[in-house]
Amino acid sequence: MKARVTVTLKNGVLDPQGKAIEGALKSLGVEGIDGVRQGKVFDIELGTTDKAKAEAALKAACEKLLANTVIENYNVAIESGH
Amino acid sequence: MKARVTVTLKNGVLDPQGKAIEGALKSLGVEGIDGVRQGKVFDIELGTTDKAKAEAALKAACEKLLANTVIENYNVAIESGH
Numbered sequence: 001m002k003a004r005v006t007v008t009l010k011n012g013v014l015d016p017q018g019k020a021i022e023g024a025l026k027s028l029g030v031e032g033i034d035g036v037r038q039g040k041v042f043d044i045e046l047g048t049t050d051k052a053k054a055e056a057a058l059k060a061a062c063e064k065l066l067a068n069t070v071i072e073n074y075n076v077a078i079e080s081g082h
Numbered sequence: 083m084k085a086r087v088t089v090t091l092k093n094g095v096l097d098p099q100g101k102a103i104e105g106a107l108k109s110l111g112v113e114g115i116d117g118v119r120q121g122k123v124f125d126i127e128l129g130t131t132d133k134a135k136a137e138a139a140l141k142a143a144c145e146k147l148l149a150n151t152v153i154e155n156y157n158v159a160i161e162s163g164h
Contacts, residue, residue, distance in 0.1 A: 035127035
């Protein structure tokens with residue numbers, strides 16, 4: 001079973017990395033970009049085929065390690081095909 | 083108009099960061115995780131409402147800055163709601 005976890009900064013949290021990317025894109029001549037916010041994505045391979053177990057493991061992984069829930073949101077998407 | 087760009091490592095490219103996360107999750111007692119690969123996500127705000135222009139700007143941004151196309155794949159998803 002496969003899952004994708006996406007971790008993004010909460011609204012209102014400053015994102016200097018995103019600002020730097022925005023500036024770099026302007027310098028490179030890419031027009032029409034008004035804002036960039038960077039996040040992280042984790043493609044996770046799970047050993048179980050039990051969806052409830054998979055969800056529990058992914059929630060634990062996010063809360064304990066993948067996301068800093070003070071400043072970040074996370075979203076878990078389990079791929080249905082597997 | 084908003085878009086999300088997801089940049090992931092190509093298959094076969096080593097991902098030591100993903101391996102480290104996998105090891106850390108095991109140490110933390112999170113069971114059932116067989117593999118982790120980390121990627122990046124960019125939430126981009128575009129000034130234009132023209133979808134073709136937006137796609138062209140995003141492609142340029144990916145090719146020039148956001149993705150290293152030798153080792154990374156990128157995926158562009160334009161949000162339809164805006």
